Each structure stands twice: as C-alpha cells, then as structure tokens.
Amino acid sequence: MDNSLLVSLxxxxxxxxxxxxxxxxxxxxxxxxxxxxxxxxxQYLERVAPSSLERGPQTLSFVEDAGIARDTxxxxxxxxxxxxxxxxxxxxxxxxxxxxxxxxxxxxxFSLNADGQIVNSSGYALLGQNxxxxxxxxxxxxxxxPDGSISSTVNGIGTQVDQLRLVDFADDHALMKEGSNLxxxxxxxxxxxxxxxxxxxxxxxxxxxxVEISNMIQVMRAYQATTALSQSQQQLAGQAIQRLGTMPx
Amino acid sequence: MxxxxxxxxxxxxQxxxxxxxxxxxxxxxxxxxKEQRAEFQDLLYENVQTPGxxxxxxxxxxxxxxxxxxxxxxxxxxxxxxxxxLQSTGNPYDVAVQGPGYFRIQQPDGTDAYTRAGNFSLSPQxxxxxxxxxxxxxxxxxxxxxxxxxxxxxxxxNATVAGNTTPQTVGQLELDRFPNEAGLNAVGGNLFxxxxxxxxxxxxxxxxxxxxxxxxxxxxxxxxxxVDEITALITAQRAYEMNSKVVTAADQMxxxxxxxxxx
Numbered sequence: 001m002d003n004s005l006l007v008s009l010x011x012x013x014x015x016x017x018x019x020x021x022x023x024x025x026x027x028x029x030x031x032x033x034x035x036x037x038x039x040x041x042x043q044y045l046e047r048v049a050p051s052s053l054e055r056g057p058q059t060l061s062f063v064e065d066a067g068i069a070r071d072t073x074x075x076x077x078x079x080x081x082x083x084x085x086x087x088x089x090x091x092x093x094x095x096x097x098x099x100x101x102x103x104x105x106x107x108x109x110f111s112l113n114a115d116g117q118i119v120n121s122s123g124y125a126l127l128g129q130n131x132x133x134x135x136x137x138x139x140x141x142x143x144x145x146p147d148g149s150i151s152s153t154v155n156g157i158g159t160q161v162d163q164l165r166l167v168d169f170a171d172d173h174a175l176m177k178e179g180s181n182l183x184x185x186x187x188x189x190x191x192x193x194x195x196x197x198x199x200x201x202x203x204x205x206x207x208x209x210x211v212e213i214s215n216m217i218q219v220m221r222a223y224q225a226t227t228a229l230s231q232s233q234q235q236l237a238g239q240a241i242q243r244l245g246t247m248p249x
Numbered sequence: 250m251x252x253x254x255x256x257x258x259x260x261x262x263q264x265x266x267x268x269x270x271x272x273x274x275x276x277x278x279x280x281x282x283k284e285q286r287a288e289f290q291d292l293l294y295e296n297v298q299t300p301g302x303x304x305x306x307x308x309x310x311x312x313x314x315x316x317x318x319x320x321x322x323x324x325x326x327x328x329x330x331x332x333x334x335l336q337s338t339g340n341p342y343d344v345a346v347q348g349p350g351y352f353r354i355q356q357p358d359g360t361d362a363y364t365r366a367g368n369f370s371l372s373p374q375x376x377x378x379x380x381x382x383x384x385x386x387x388x389x390x391x392x393x394x395x396x397x398x399x400x401x402x403x404x405x406x407n408a409t410v411a412g413n414t415t416p417q418t419v420g421q422l423e424l425d426r427f428p429n430e431a432g433l434n435a436v437g438g439n440l441f442x443x444x445x446x447x448x449x450x451x452x453x454x455x456x457x458x459x460x461x462x463x464x465x466x467x468x469x470x471x472x473x474x475x476v477d478e479i480t481a482l483i484t485a486q487r488a489y490e491m492n493s494k495v496v497t498a499a500d501q502m503x504x505x506x507x508x509x510x511x512x
Contacts, residue, residue, distance in 0.1 A: 016250055016502065017317070023252035023495045024291075024318030027259030029488045030266060031289040031321055040313065067298065067313030080286065082329045109288050111327060112429035114448035121288055121324040137428055137451060140459055155458055174301040177316050179293035180324070209491050220498045227505045234509075 003048070003060055008230040010062040014041050015223040021068060022216050025207045033106030033181055034205035035070045036212075042066040070173055075106075075206040077198060083142055084110040084118055087203040092166040092195030093183065095127040096120060100184075102127070104167065107181035108202055122180055128162035135161065146196040166192040251317070252499040258320030259492035262289050265323055266485040273473045274482075281365030281439055282471035283328045284478075292319040330430050333365075333472040335464055341398045342369040342377065345469040348461025350424030353386040353452070354379055354440065361386065363425055363450065366439040368468055377406075377420075381438060389420030400465040404455035424460045425450040 018039040028034040044062040077087045086108035088094070093104035103124070110126055113119045118126040118133045125132035128150065135142055139152035139161060148164030167189040169175065175183040269287045276282040300314030335345045344367035346352070351363035362383075369385055372378045375393065377385045391398060394411040401407070404422030409415075427433065432446030443450055453460045 020251040023255035027320040069313045111431045180290040
C-alpha cells in the first residue's frame with residue numbers, strides 16, 4: 001500500500017519537472033535563437049519480494065528523469081532591418097569571445113562597441129576567421145553575405161573585412177546551456193556547412209505555443225489523475241484501519 | 250514549484266516588450282525618432298545532469314543532460330538606426346539628414362547633445378536653435394533683413410540680404426558620427442548623449458565620406474513601421490497570456506497537493 005503512494009510520488013515529481021520545462025519554453029517564446037526543450041522520462045524497475053499469495057518475482061515501476069532533450073529545429077526568421085542582426089538558416093552557431101573562453105550562440109543580435117568590434121548584448125566580441133571582427137568608421141555600407149563574408153565600402157571601393165566563424169558540432173544536443181543564450185562545449189568545432197546567413201533578420205525561438213499549451217494540459221491532467229489515485233489510496237488505508245481496528249464484541 | 254517563478258519572469262519580460270512597443274507607437278510622428286526593440290535572453294540553468302555525462306564504464310554517455318531553466322530576462326532595448334522617410338515641409342529651417350550623422354546641439358549647461366531632429370528655428374538674436382531654444386553647433390547667425398536662406402547638401406548656409414543680389418555664406422552645418430550609434434544615451438527631447446558604449450563623436454562636413462547629406466525643407470520622420478509594431482504587439486500579448494496560463498496550471502497543481510493533505 002505504501003508502494004502505490006511512492007509510485008504516485010515519483011509521477012508527481014516527474015510531472016512538476018515537465019511543467020517547469022514547459023514554463024521555461026513559454027517564458028522564452030520571444031528569446032531569439034532559443035530552442036524548445038522536452039523533458040524525457042524513463043521507467044525505473046524495482047524488484048520486490050512476492051507476497052505469500054503470489055508466485056515469481058514482482059516488480060514495481062517508478063518514473064524518473066531521463067533527460068531534457070533540445071529540439072534544434074529551425075526557428076522562424078523575422079525581419080528587423082538592423083545592420084548587425086544576423087539569422088542563421090540551417091545548422092550552425094556564431095562563436096563569441098567571452099572572458100570564460102569561446103562560447104556559441106544562435107542569437108544573432110549584435111551591435112558595435114566603442115572600439116568598432118561587433119559584440120552581442122553582453123559585450124562579447126563576435127569572432128570571424130581572424131578573431132574579433134572590427135568595423136572602422138570608414139567602413140560604409142557593411143554587408144554580410146549568405147556565407148558569412150563581411151564586406152564594406154571604404155572610400156568608394158568595396159573591401160572584404162572578414163568572414164564570420166560559423167561552427168557546427170558532431171553532437172549539438174550535448175552542448176551545455178549557460179544562460180544568456182550561450183552554449184559551451186568541449187567538442188571540437190567543425191566549419192558549418194549548409195548554414196547561410198541572412199542580414200537584417202533574427203531567428204525567433206522555435207517554441208510553438210499550441211504545442212506547449214497542449215503539453216501543459218496533458219501534464220496537468222496526469223498530475224490530477226495521480227493525485228486522485230493517492231487520495232483513494234489514503235481513503236482505502238483509512239477504511240482498513242477503521243474496519244480492522246474495530247474490536248469484535 | 251519552479252514553474253510559477255519561471256512564468257512570472259516570462260510575464261515581466263512581455264510586459265517590458267509591450268511597453269517598448271507602446272513607446273514606438275506613441276512616437277510614430279516624432280521627428281527623427283528611431284524605433285526600439287526589446288531583446289531577451291534565457292536565464293541561468295541548473296545542471297541536474299550534465300549533457301554528455303558518462304552512464305557506464307564502457308564509455309556510453311547520456312545524449313541529453315538535465316538542465317533546468319529558470320526563465321527569461323531582458324538583455325537590452327536597442328535602437329534600430331535605419332533611415333526614416335523624408336517629409337517635405339517647405340520651412341527653410343527644417344533640415345533632414347540623409348545618411349549617417351547627428352546634429353550637435355549645445356545644451357543650456359554648455360555640454361553637447363546630438364539629435365536627428367532637424368526642425369530648427371531662429372532665436373531672437375537670429376541664431377539657428379532647436380524647438381527648445383538650444384543652439385545648433387557650430388553657431389550660425391542669420392543676418393537681419395535676410396530675404397531667403399538656402400542650405401545646400403553639404404550643409405553650407407547662404408543668406409540673401411535685402412538690397413544685395415548675391416547670397417553670402419553665413420555658416421556651415423556639421424554632422425557628428427559615432428562608432429556605435431546604438432550605444433547613444435537617449436535623454437528625451439529627441440536628444441542623445443555620448444557614452445562609453447557609443448564611442449567619441451567625430452565631426453565632419455555633410456556629404457564627405459561616411460556622413461549623410463543635408464536636405465533643406467524636409468524633416469526625417471520616425472522609422473517606426475506601424476504594421477511591424479502591431480504584429481509585435483499581438484505576439485507579445487499572446488506570449489503574456491500563455492505565461493499566465495502556466496501560472497494558473499501551476500497554481501492548480503499546488504492546490505491539489507494542499508487538498509490532498511487536508512483529506
């Protein structure tokens with residue numbers, strides 16, 4: 001009898017974690033480059049001794065966290081018109097120089113700092129093939145091509161400034177999230193193939209509200225069902241105590 | 250229950266988003282106004298299980314970690330400094346900048362401010378001033394008895410005085426540009442101040458490389474696109490609504506626990 005309460009408890013914990021993941025997806029529905037996540041669960045079997053009326057080993061099945069899987073599907077590309085907003089189409093990440101080392105992001109909102117470096121909102125420099133990309137005041141009409149090449153017009157002559165360091169990884173699910181739209185990893189960088197850059201646009205998050213809300217309802221109902229189960233178990237226990245505890249006259 | 254606080258960060262973020270959009274819409278007809286956009290970032294993650302953690306001695310590893318997010322935060326509200334449309338006014342002291350550059354204005358305390366709003370007028374002393382009476386730098390005084398004033402694309406101000414057929418040059422408008430104009434500090438009144446993020450102002454003559462040209466008799470309208478703003482407003486409102494649904498759902502789950510304990 002206690003076991004059924006514990007099984008319900010494991011389910012309730014799982015449901016509240018699934019709810020946290022959905023809440024985080026919805027909170028980040030407007031975060032550029034955010035990738036939605038799904039909580040995954042697995043069965044945990046425990047062998048218990050059979051009662052006198054049963055034969056063979058019996059197992060109890062609990063639920064436990066297996067992982068939180070990131071859905072790396074492409075987010076919608078939204079037009080902003082800002083010169084230093086870049087959207088990545090396809091697999092790839094921007095490389096940023098941070099005090100903690102190189103970090104990666106899909107959030108393509110950048111601006112210039114006072115030194116003319118292209119930096120993100122935290123002030124971390126965007127890396128090109130030759131280190132941080134610097135735009136001087138003489139670089140006019142800065143253009144970024146689909147392959148990430150940055151060109152500008154200096155004194156009326158078109159010049160190539162640098163090319164963005166677009167990288168990809170063997171297993172991008174294993175990238176660690178660091179917050180502030182950054183990822184870190186110990187994996188080796190590969191040059192991103194098949195990723196194109198669109199200037200003046202941002203990749204929106206790939207959170208689909210309909211999916212999240214229906215998942216939320218599902219989680220809530222599962223939670224309710226388990227709660228009802230625990231309640232009826234409690235009632236059962238209460239009745240048993242009352243009945244069995246009544247002294248025969 | 251973490252979902253409650255996560256949803257509240259989402260609601261706060263969307264509220265700021267709506268406020269930014271409201272400010273853009275309110276300034277749709279403000280001369281030289283540049284639209285702003287709110288940018289968000291995800292908050293720190295709690296690592297319950299690191300992605301790529303080993304699950305056996307044989308070198309198998311978990312393909313996905315368990316990293317619990319804590320919601321969203323505002324990263325920045327940035328200005329999109331694209332060119333606004335030029336609107337004809339016919340007023341000789343209305344000047345629009347086509348291309349990069351800001352007019353330098355002397356504030357009453359003597360420090361410099363910068364603006365894209367070129368709706369200037371004359372002071373009682375004949376100086377070119379903003380609508381708030383601040384001097385446009387470098388100071389230009391229009392002589393008395395002036396019949397007509399022309400300002401050319403390079404910012405040269407010529408005045409034709411009564412009784413004289415040839416116009417005389419009375420001053421030269423200058424423009425200032427910044428390494429990062431999005432880093433300027435907006436102080437209201439269409440004015441911006443230099444900051445460490447914007448870098449130092451570099452003065453130059455309009456029309457020289459890297460500087461815009463001057464258009465007399467025109468004003469630069471705001472670059473707010475109403476269709477974009479309304480769509481952004483709808484998206485923000487829906488996102489706010491969905492986050493509030495999470496609050497309701499989390500609340501119901503907690504309610505069930507308390508009911509269960511009371512049974």
